[in-house]
Amino acid sequence: MQNTPIPIYRPYLEGNEKKYLNECIDTAWISGGRFVQDFEAAFADYTGAEEAISVTNGSVALHLALHCVGVRPGDEVLVPTFTYIASVNAIVTAGAIPVFVESRPDTWLMDVADAAKRVTERTTAIMPVHLYGFACDMAEVQQFADAHGLKVIEDAAEGFGVRIDGTHIGTKSDASTFSFFGNKTITCGEGGMVTVKDKDLAEHFRVTRNQGMSPTRRYWHDRLGFNYRMTNMQAAIGLAQIEQADTIIGRKREIYDAYRQRLEGLPLSWQEAPAGRFESSYWLVSLLAPSKEARESIYMSLDDAKIEHRPVFIPAHTMPMYAENKETFRVAENIAERGFSLPSFPGLTTDEIDRVAAAVRRALS
Numbered sequence: 001m002q003n004t005p006i007p008i009y010r011p012y013l014e015g016n017e018k019k020y021l022n023e024c025i026d027t028a029w030i031s032g033g034r035f036v037q038d039f040e041a042a043f044a045d046y047t048g049a050e051e052a053i054s055v056t057n058g059s060v061a062l063h064l065a066l067h068c069v070g071v072r073p074g075d076e077v078l079v080p081t082f083t084y085i086a087s088v089n090a091i092v093t094a095g096a097i098p099v100f101v102e103s104r105p106d107t108w109l110m111d112v113a114d115a116a117k118r119v120t121e122r123t124t125a126i127m128p129v130h131l132y133g134f135a136c137d138m139a140e141v142q143q144f145a146d147a148h149g150l151k152v153i154e155d156a157a158e159g160f161g162v163r164i165d166g167t168h169i170g171t172k173s174d175a176s177t178f179s180f181f182g183n184k185t186i187t188c189g190e191g192g193m194v195t196v197k198d199k200d201l202a203e204h205f206r207v208t209r210n211q212g213m214s215p216t217r218r219y220w221h222d223r224l225g226f227n228y229r230m231t232n233m234q235a236a237i238g239l240a241q242i243e244q245a246d247t248i249i250g251r252k253r254e255i256y257d258a259y260r261q262r263l264e265g266l267p268l269s270w271q272e273a274p275a276g277r278f279e280s281s282y283w284l285v286s287l288l289a290p291s292k293e294a295r296e297s298i299y300m301s302l303d304d305a306k307i308e309h310r311p312v313f314i315p316a317h318t319m320p321m322y323a324e325n326k327e328t329f330r331v332a333e334n335i336a337e338r339g340f341s342l343p344s345f346p347g348l349t350t351d352e353i354d355r356v357a358a359a360v361r362r363a364l365s
């Protein structure tokens, strides 16, 4: 088994996925259907969100959220530069201007003190991004947003199963978004969810997701809308996944603990959550090598052992389309130079964890 490749992720499809998908095909309900409502209800129930609106993927979830909370062309939106590019692209798709914010060296997430320096009279929203299963301090973000009259849109694409003081993230802000891509904690293949607190606003999201069509008059479109609907087949998989959410997240916690134990004593830094109050879902176990060169050695050692790895995100301000102001973000750039993620899927065995840890250890000793 020593030479069997270990992927970075493999979805955990051990429940009712096939049964529910067969139901879609047997009943011919493949576009809309009962699973869409059932998945939304199960998602709201699991997270404690007031309203959950399913969509095609986590990227359009962000665009829908920005559009429906009222971010307009020319507005400025605060967003961490250290994020997946979809956070930033969604702001631009809404016609708004992304204003990049530095990361904190401990959590790697948006530094609210830095955001404070970047507020102008055109700033209308802030988008904290919860990366790798770790949460931004939402009490701090909300207090800051209230002080400046900003809308809060949480990008919780990677944050399913993450709690602060027992409350699931993405349930208390103006709008929050989740992704169900194949490598996410729960998956639909592709898929996304938006959560909001308010029933009327949720209705606006539902209508806008459906090309702006009136729920009471067919083919009457009283507002701008988009086709961002989730299919019944995506939702069928999503429902089967959420039924297993506790098992999946429980297993991911065990994997994180196992890595920490096996990699102890090595010169690696771990993404940190403030102690006690924050419960991570450990979406992708991610850490920092002591240097860029050391990360290369780790990659080589993992490659030799046929173990897949991935770098952390490259800061958005360095991408050609966003690089015009030439500003440096030292913390984010340093994390990006040294950060990498290890295989973190629920089905990872103890032997495989041993193999991964041994390969990392070989590179650093």
Ligand SMILES: Cc1ncc(COP(=O)(O)O)c(C=O)c1O
Pocket: 057, 058, 059, 060, 083, 084, 086, 087, 129, 155, 157, 158, 178, 179, 180, 181, 190, 191, 192
């Ligand atoms: C932080 C973040 N935001 C947004 C997205 C976009 O989600 P999707 O891939 O479902 O469009 C992702 C997904 O990879 C993500 O990691």
